[in-house]
Amino acid sequence: xxxxxxxxxxxxxxxxxxxxxxxxxxxxxxxxxxxxxxxxxxxxxxxxxxxxxxxxxxxxxxxxxxxxxxxxxxxxxxxxxxxxxxxxxxxxxxxxxxxxxxxxxxxxxxxxxxxxxxxxxxxxxxxxxxxxxxxxxxxxxxxxxxxxxxxxxxxxxxxxxxxxxxxxxxxxxxxxxxxxxxxxxxxxxxxxxxxxxxxxxxxxxxxxxxxxxxxxxxxxxxxxxxxxxxxxxxxxxxxxxxxxxxxxxxxxxxxxxxxxxxxxxxxxxxxxxxxxxxxxxxxxxxxxxxxxxxxxxxxxxxxxxxxxxxxxxxxxxxxxxxxxxxxxxxxxxxxxxxxxxxxxxxxxxxxxxxxxxxxxxxxxxxxxxxxxxxxxxxxxxxxxxxxxxxxxxxxxxxxxxxxxxxxxxxxxx
Amino acid sequence: xxxxxxxxxxxxxxxxxxxxxxxxxxxxxxxxxxxxxxxxxxxxxxxxxxxxxxxxxxxxxxxxxxxxxxx
Numbered sequence: 502x503x504x505x506x507x508x509x510x511x512x513x514x515x516x517x518x519x520x521x522x523x524x525x526x527x528x529x530x531x532x533x534x535x536x537x538x539x540x541x542x543x544x545x546x547x548x549x550x551x552x553x554x555x556x557x558x559x560x561x562x563x564x565x566x567x568x569x570x571x572x573x574x575x576x577x578x579x580x581x582x583x584x585x586x587x588x589x590x591x592x593x594x595x596x597x598x599x600x601x602x603x604x605x606x607x608x609x610x611x612x613x614x615x616x617x618x619x620x621x622x623x624x625x626x627x628x629x630x631x632x633x634x635x636x637x638x639x640x641x642x643x644x645x646x647x648x649x650x651x652x653x654x655x656x657x658x659x660x661x662x663x664x665x666x667x668x669x670x671x672x673x674x675x676x677x678x679x680x681x682x683x684x685x686x687x688x689x690x691x692x693x694x695x696x697x698x699x700x701x702x703x704x705x706x707x708x709x710x711x712x713x714x715x716x717x718x719x720x721x722x723x724x725x726x727x728x729x730x731x732x733x734x735x736x737x738x739x740x741x742x743x744x745x746x747x748x749x750x751x752x753x754x755x756x757x758x759x760x761x762x763x764x765x766x767x768x769x770x771x772x773x774x775x776x777x778x779x780x781x782x783x784x785x786x787x788x789x790x791x792x793x794x795x796x797x798x799x800x801x802x803x804x805x806x807x808x809x810x811x812x813x814x815x816x817x818x819x820x821x822x823x824x825x826x827x828x829x830x831x832x833x834x835x836x837x838x839x840x841x842x843x844x845x846x847x848x849x850x851x852x853x854x855x856x857x858x859x860x861x862x863x864x865x866x867x868x869x870x871x872x873x874x875x876x877x878x879x880x881x882x883x884x885x886x887x888x889x890x891x892x893x894x895x896x897x898x899x900x901x902x903x904x905x906x907x908x909x910x911x912x913x914x
Numbered sequence: 915x916x917x918x919x920x921x922x923x924x925x926x927x928x929x930x931x932x933x934x935x936x937x938x939x940x941x942x943x944x945x946x947x948x949x950x951x952x953x954x955x956x957x958x959x960x961x962x963x964x965x966x967x968x969x970x971x972x973x974x975x976x977x978x979x980x981x982x983x984x985x
Contacts, residue, residue, distance in 0.1 A: 680922075681922070682920035682921060682923055683920055826921070826922040827921035827922055828924060828925070828926050828944075828945040829921065829943075829945050832943040833941070833943070836942075836943075860941055864947075866921050866922045
């Protein structure tokens with residue numbers, strides 16, 4: 502069976518085992534009353550004790566960089582001028598977990614954001630959302646509660662790179678939604694130049710869970726190196742496509758199926774592995790295996806699509822996402838995508854694509870060129886047999902099904 | 915010292931590669947490729963000149979300290 506992102510979106514987000522983030526959502530969105538039936542009010546927590554709890558469970562940011570949340574909280578100066586930014590821009594078309602969470606459990610996200618704001622002694626909370634339905638869900642949630650008056654809900658439609666956290670804080674400061682050219686830390690110089698605690702929506706929902714469950718119960722499920730649950734988007738030829746909440750530490754093969762063959766871990770800035778092997782799914786484990794989980798996308802290609810064509814399509818999408826600030830990305834990504842097209846018709850050798858991918862590493866203001874390079878370089882390794890067939894025949898005989906979604910928008914080819 | 919670049923400023927004029935070919939070459943689009951970001955005493959003068967002539971002020975030299983390890 503071939504699943505597309507349409508299926509992933511249509512499938513009801515499901516929890517395997519312990520439902521926490523998705524608790525009570527089987528019947529749909531939780532309004533405030535139903536939310537309070539399911540979740541306790543988060544315990545009030547000072548910054549120090551919240552950081553201790555975050556450290557005890559080793560919570561890592563759920564947007565992609567997997568930065569330790571306790572460190573980030575302690576690195577943000579408290580005070581009424583400090584901002585809390587909830588990043589729900591989710592600009593990667595393969596990922597649906599954030600919009601699923603915001604659509605179904607908006608109050609959990611707000612609980613977490615408000616708890617962090619309280620711990621930093623500020624009322625300034627900015628919620629940044631691209632998806633229309635998620636925006637509507639959060640807007641209704643903000644109206645439903647009295648403690649959310651300081652929350653500013655911002656529609657942010659600035660693509661993949663524009664959703665990068667520093668681009669988001671710049672846009673919130675009235676500037677362009679572009680990553681800055683110099684290294685700046687949002688915790689020090691964020692919205693309006695103020696200290697800013699910014700993280701992904703799921704991070705805030707996890708913080709809310711931690712504060713209502715307490716450390717021991719929170720860490721009662723999941724892997725030792727990253728306890729609790731995580732949201733994932735499963736995509737393509739997998740047993741259950743769609744958004745899932747799973748305890749960390751499950752075997753990768755349980756999520757993407759046991760059959761041998763390539764697995765994409767971490768979405769379009771992610772890494773292709775030759776097969777699921779014995780890996781388990783937690784951020785620290787996957788990172789040390791050289792395949793960071795990023796925003797939690799796991800994908801497999803079905804046998805009946807042209808795998809190299811799928812990779813090339815995503816490479817063109819990645820090229821289109823360049824915001825044109827940095828030459829090596831703006832020129833290098835399209836050149837890489839075109840080289841993959843040439844590889845698919847057997848006109849160049851793999852090494853030509855490899856070289857172009859290598860040239861991207863470390864040559865941009867943000868991680869976009871590096872992520873794109875990782876995606877393509879690892880694909881070239883795991884698809885060596887397919888590439889050999891393309892080299893010999895100029896094609897593989899299989900149609901390009903478009904299993905890896907690129908947002909439906911026009912992709913320059 | 916270490917060479918740093920603001921990629922959002924660089925327009926690929928390429929003067930840096932002319933003045934500091936020991937550390938900087940250019941890709942096919944004319945943008946700098948660093949063979950090594952570290953600048954030793956021997957090349958410091960050339961590196962400073964390369965920084966000084968960058969028309970976009972994209973290139974700079976930063977002091978490296980033990981707390982800021984060189985990657």
